[in-house]
Amino acid sequence: MxxxxxxxxxxxxxxxxxxxxxxxxxxxxxxxxxxxxxxxxxxxxxxxxxxxxxxxxxxxxxxxxxxxxxxxxxxxxxxxxxxxxxxxxxxxxxxxxxxxxxxxxxxxxxxxxxxxxxxxxxxxxxxxxxxxxxxxxWRLDGSDPLVRARELPVARPGLGIDVGNPHVVVALADDDELDGLDLGYVPILDPVPAAGANVEFVVPAEPLVEDGVGRIRMRVHERGSGETLSCGTGAVAAALAVRHWAGSGAPNDWRVQVPGGVLGVRMFQADDGEHVALSGxxxxxxxxxxxxx
Missing domain, CATH: 3.10.310.10 (Diaminopimelate Epimerase; Chain A, domain 1)
Known part of the structure; x- marks a missing residue:
């Protein structure tokens, strides 16, 4: 009715x-x-x-x-x-x-x-x-699919991260690669995750860390919604991935620049393990x- x-x-x-x-x-x-x-x-x-x-x-x-x-x-x-x-x-x-x-x-x-x-x-x-x-x-989900995207000339490895919903994070070389992506098309994952995934493409700022805070840029194709101006769980996954790649000594506080603004991500210890917080x-x-x- x-x-x-x-x-x-x-x-x-x-x-x-x-x-x-x-x-x-x-x-x-x-x-x-x-x-x-x-x-x-x-x-x-x-x-x-x-x-x-x-x-x-x-x-x-x-x-x-x-x-x-x-x-x-x-x-x-x-x-x-x-x-x-x-x-x-x-x-x-x-x-x-x-x-x-x-x-x-x-x-x-x-x-x-x-x-x-x-x-x-x-x-x-x-x-x-x-x-x-x-x-x-949060957790690394163990999936590291290859990711193909329109206007990205070569497939790139992705890092699978679960933050309550599934994500695959892909590191790009520079801002030109990030800006040149056509995310009007669904990125292709190989192998395809059973439940699908949000796909984040990230570029570190230069310098990566300033005043103890990590800085990255991100664009995202959200499962079920297409490219969006922002994705909160995606920002969390992207910051976690870059910290993972950066290794020991990487900060636990991050600023994530998305097309729609800036989000804060913070990793911290809790009674049941490491948690991650999103602010914005x-x-x-x-x-x-x-x-x-």
Whole structure:
């Protein structure tokens, strides 16, 4: 049946989302509807759709509550092509901004907000320029596929990294190679990961480290969304990959320049191993109503 979707448009370093509240989990979110909403000519236009659902009212949210009873709200994230995604680093920050704006949640001074996702519970705190998300533990996934991309003359080795969703990071020689990529075409991975992957192309700044902070540039082709102006989990994966390649003595603090702005990445020790945090802005742009079939 047709219904009116009351939504908020939000963005984090140009990675944009359509957010809407469905606390009881009553709305039927389908791939067809998600594609219609995200269409930049006939819909609102976005890299993805985020539904705010109480964790208790969604099957996927039960695991979040089992992990942390404070994870009252679940970020139900869908890519622009209508596929469901495990996580979105920029999306978590924008989702947090939305929850605060709608009066659904609060972050007291010095406090945190627990958010349920399909990649586990993420804890969000305020930062100087927006929000910081503890993305949890990460791992090298053991896959090092060859990556081919349009306007990249020779296939390059990639490094597989899992930060709650799958990534392959590719090092390029210089800014010209990075700027010359045509990411309107899907990069080809060999072998192809079973669940697909986001693919990040990175170039180190010169110098790589300045005032104890590592600096890189990145472009990304997101699984299910195509090239985006930013990818939060991609920035995390890119910083982890460059630190891995740089070896001992590489810093744990990084600035990642993406087409939509700058993101901060920080690696730190926790009780269960090394965690990685993502920080950056989150902006709510406008509200609207869209009639959907």
């Amino acid at each position: 047709p219904f009116d979707l009351r939504f908020t448009k939000g963005q984090g370093t140009g990675n944009d989302f359509v957010l809407f509240a469905d606390p009881e989990g009553d709305s039927e979110l389908t791939p067809t509807r998600v594609r219609a909403v995200c269409d930049r000519r006939f819909g609102v236009g976005a890299d993805g759709v985020i539904r705010a659902v109480r964790s208790a009212n969604l099957d996927a949210g039960e695991g979040s509550l089992a992990e942390d009873r404070d994870a009252v709200w679940f970020m139900d994230y869908w890519n622009a092509d209508g596929s469901v995604s495990e996580m979105c680093g920029n999306g978590v920050r924008v989702f947090t901004s939305y929850l605060l704006d709608q009066g659904f949640a609060d972050i007291p001074p010095g406090g945190e907000l627990a958010i349920g996702t399909r990649a586990g519970v993420k804890r969000v705190s305020r930062s100087v320029n927006g929000f910081q998300v503890d993305m949890g533990r 802005p989150a902006e709510l742009v406008f509200d609207g109503v869209l009639s959907l079939a």
